[in-house]
Amino acid sequence: MDKNIPYKTYLEESEMPKQWYNVRADMKNKPAPLLNPQTLKPMTAEELGVVFCDELVEQELNTTDAYIDIPEEIRDFYKMYRPSPLVRAYCLEKALGTPAKIYYKFEGNNTSGSHKLNSAIAQAYYAKKQGLKGVTTETGAGQWGTALSMACAYFGLDCKVYMVKVSYEQKPFRREVMRTYGASVTPSPSETTNVGRKILAEHPGTSGSLGCAISEAVEVAVGTEGYRYVLGSVLNQVLLHQSVIGLESLAAFEKLGEKPDIIIGCAGGGSNLGGLISPFMGQKLRGEADYRFIAVEPASCPSLTRGKYAYDYCDTGMVCPLAKMYTLGSGFIPSANHAGGLRYHGMSSTLSQLYDDKLMEAVSVEQTKVFEAAQQFARIEGILPAPESSHAIRVAIDEALKCKETGEEKTILFGLTGTGYFDMVAYQKFNDGVMTDYIPTDDDLAKGFAGLPKVD
Amino acid sequence: MDKNIPYKTYLEESEMPKQWYNVRADMKNKPAPLLNPQTLKPMTAEELGVVFCDELVEQELNTTDAYIDIPEEIRDFYKMYRPSPLVRAYCLEKALGTPAKIYYKFEGNNTSGSHKLNSAIAQAYYAKKQGLKGVTTETGAGQWGTALSMACAYFGLDCKVYMVKVSYEQKPFRREVMRTYGASVTPSPSETTNVGRKILAEHPGTSGSLGCAISEAVEVAVGTEGYRYVLGSVLNQVLLHQSVIGLESLAAFEKLGEKPDIIIGCAGGGSNLGGLISPFMGQKLRGEADYRFIAVEPASCPSLTRGKYAYDYCDTGMVCPLAKMYTLGSGFIPSANHAGGLRYHGMSSTLSQLYDDKLMEAVSVEQTKVFEAAQQFARIEGILPAPESSHAIRVAIDEALKCKETGEEKTILFGLTGTGYFDMVAYQKFNDGVMTDYIPTDDDLAKGFAGLPKVD
Incomplete structure (x- = not known):
């Protein structure tokens, strides 16, 4: 050696x-903006705020600041692992x-x-800071749902996880970890949402998909007072x-x-x-x-x-x-x-x-x-x-x-x-x-x- | 904070x-010696050497040296975790x-x-050093068997694990971890040993016990050229x-x-x-x-x-x-x-x-x-x-x-x-x-x- x-x-x-580092600040060609699916115009902060926490929307749209402070509460949580x-x-x-x-x-x-906890704790923190009651999300393999459950337990937030049905059934232990951290876990598609009921009616035997679970989690977040949706990747x-x-x-x-x-x-x-x-x-x-x-x-x-x-x-x-x-x-x-x-x-x-x-x-x-x-x-x-x-x-x-x-x-x-x-x-x-x-x-x-x- | x-x-x-620390060296009242179950006399190094690796027998009987060197190969492995x-x-x-x-x-x-790896790697090292082909052991909850499988994979030793049947059936994932590390895992009691066959004949529906799995592992170690038995606790x-x-x-x-x-x-x-x-x-x-x-x-x-x-x-x-x-x-x-x-x-x-x-x-x-x-x-x-x-x-x-x-x-x-x-x-x-x-x-x-x- x-x-x-x-x-x-x-x-x-x-x-x-x-501080976190925001690579977009140094990119000459910025990533293309999110578009409103109805108008095909770039999503405004106000539109995004219906789905996501306010401070996370700011971060989502920020293509200029190279460094963004990590709040002390998040840094303290980071120190645990x-x-x-x-x-x-x-x-x-x-x-x-x-x-x-x-x-x-x-x-x-x-x-x-997994690494998912790094973002889960940040998203839970901003949800708590905004005075929300809880968050919704989807999970496929289960790492993200587990991470978010842990983060929500830490801040005393409710956590509703839509878990792709095939994973829910094949990975009961992942589900139990989330439950141990106090999250509610629903197999997706489910009867709890319009989009879930629609998909179940069209495909009665479906084992679900990540895209479907996302739709359900977003629907619940948008339709429930004091809730927002959070996502573990892509954004x-x-x-x-x-x-x-x-x-x-x-x-x-x-x-x-x-x-x-x-x-x-x-x-x-x-x-x-x-x-x-x-x-x-x-x-x-x-x-x-x-x-x-x-x-x-x-x-x-x-x-x-x-x-x-x-x-x-x-x-x-x-x-x-x-x-x-x-x-x-x-x-x-x-x-x-x-x-x-x-x-x-x-x-x-x-x-x-x-x-x-x-x-x-x-x-x-x-x-x-x-x-x-x-x-x-x-x-x-x-x-x-x-x-x-x-x-x-x-x-x-x-x-x-x-x-x-x-x-x-x-x-x-x-x-x-x-x-x-x-x-x-x-x-x-x-x-x-x-x-x-x-x-x-x-x-x-x-x-x-x-x-x-x-x-x- | x-x-x-x-x-x-x-x-x-x-x-x-x-160096490891041997608390027995500082004990005024030493722990009582192991006895030969036939003669009820203290087990000699020679008798123990039939079951255990030679250098481990020395350690087992050593009540006087407060510090025993940790071989460099073991220290290197320790550095991985x-x-x-x-x-x-x-x-x-x-x-x-x-x-x-x-x-x-x-x-x-x-x-x-778990902590079990600390001893597993030591026992595997001494088995390898003695030129053995492999080791046998039992596992209940599965931590020890997993640790030993990892240690044996590292040193290229064969590893035969007798796993209490109820755990074998209820914890298939533990079993798969051991298999991933190349160990063979047998539910105990099994038909592969005299003691296993005897217990199965007397108690056909038994779900096994740690004591029974130990007996099987010892029998195989003693009866197989180039094998010794290793144990994850008590000793x-x-x-x-x-x-x-x-x-x-x-x-x-x-x-x-x-x-x-x-x-x-x-x-x-x-x-x-x-x-x-x-x-x-x-x-x-x-x-x-x-x-x-x-x-x-x-x-x-x-x-x-x-x-x-x-x-x-x-x-x-x-x-x-x-x-x-x-x-x-x-x-x-x-x-x-x-x-x-x-x-x-x-x-x-x-x-x-x-x-x-x-x-x-x-x-x-x-x-x-x-x-x-x-x-x-x-x-x-x-x-x-x-x-x-x-x-x-x-x-x-x-x-x-x-x-x-x-x-x-x-x-x-x-x-x-x-x-x-x-x-x-x-x-x-x-x-x-x-x-x-x-x-x-x-x-x-x-x-x-x-x-x-x-x-x-």
């Missing part, structure tokens, strides 16, 4: 970020026989099991909060006197990737440093690598604003595989713009290859990774093996967003050798694209 | 212990309104989900390895300029409690400092508070050495509740002697009260605790509330041994309000005591 580089680098609490460690993967390097240096920023050491405000990951990483690298060459993250809606790369991307945008950024998405839901850059609906019920993003179409239904939290049809507008500007690369990987990397990583580095995170592990290992071929001593950083303790059904399939891959055909994709709204 | 005390205190890697944080429970203190200072040493930030060697918990805690307190008044740990076989208190107990034994130590056990399996201090069998098949310990009798079957890893009929010989010498207190707590504390802790401190660990939380909260009454500013340290992610069936029962308590009657206990062997 490098004598001066420990296995794990923690910042001191006094070194933790006091942050700073997260920047880990040097010595054992993995040795096992691969690579000259590359591999680092990962590990966000799984909290009960939500600019979420990437802002998640910048704490990248800021801590950057500070830790500076402490070590190191610098990554390649930064890799899994990408579903973009919350983790956006948060991890933001401050590094800022340096690149300002011409202070250069990095390769790689977004890794599942081959089963390839919004960046095979999607279109267009305005699209964020939800099935089409009640949300339109967002310009790399998308497969809101009607695209990825097959039931284990990409979990990465099975969303679109991608963060900010990341979409950066990708379109060729400031970031993207690759897609197949499920069985992802789980091979997950198992290898678990056995060597001792952490059982979430399926989502394992997409990044796959590409980090591939890049390290390229270095082995070329002899290059590159420094690789990847985001290890969470743990896989609630994903053992997927691991069991892999262990039993019955896991399969799925790659949508061009015809499958064409069906999704056909549903894209016409926006000039 | 105290300005000089952070939420979490981590040692630097360079400050991590390089240690040092564990010493956490100041500011949020819990505030919620309770107590003048007490509450600290916990959190051992759950690794994939085994002196395990307490030795677990002393890393207490050594880190002591070093962290010294760094902070603080000192605990009360040290609390849950107690099943004694591995966590013994490890946590060892170096503090050493100070007490040497007259350098004084502490109150409190062992917390489930009311359903009260070996210290209601057991007898006597020689007893460690396993159902009576193939293991006899140990002198506080015990409920090897035939005592605790009701199926959620004390999980605390459902063992006996207690570490070392802790039993310390308790008998009145150097340590013990209390028993009921299950629903334990889960009330668990839920409260989860919501306030953000960590979902294991049911086992929650026994310690219960008593830590009770002691803090006593301080609130008396106004005393005591400093409380408790061991948070692990997380409850694989215990959601128990949490669900609690959330649904259908959890029950169980306290054995004196008659229940008398049946267990009747099976105690006669040893002069």
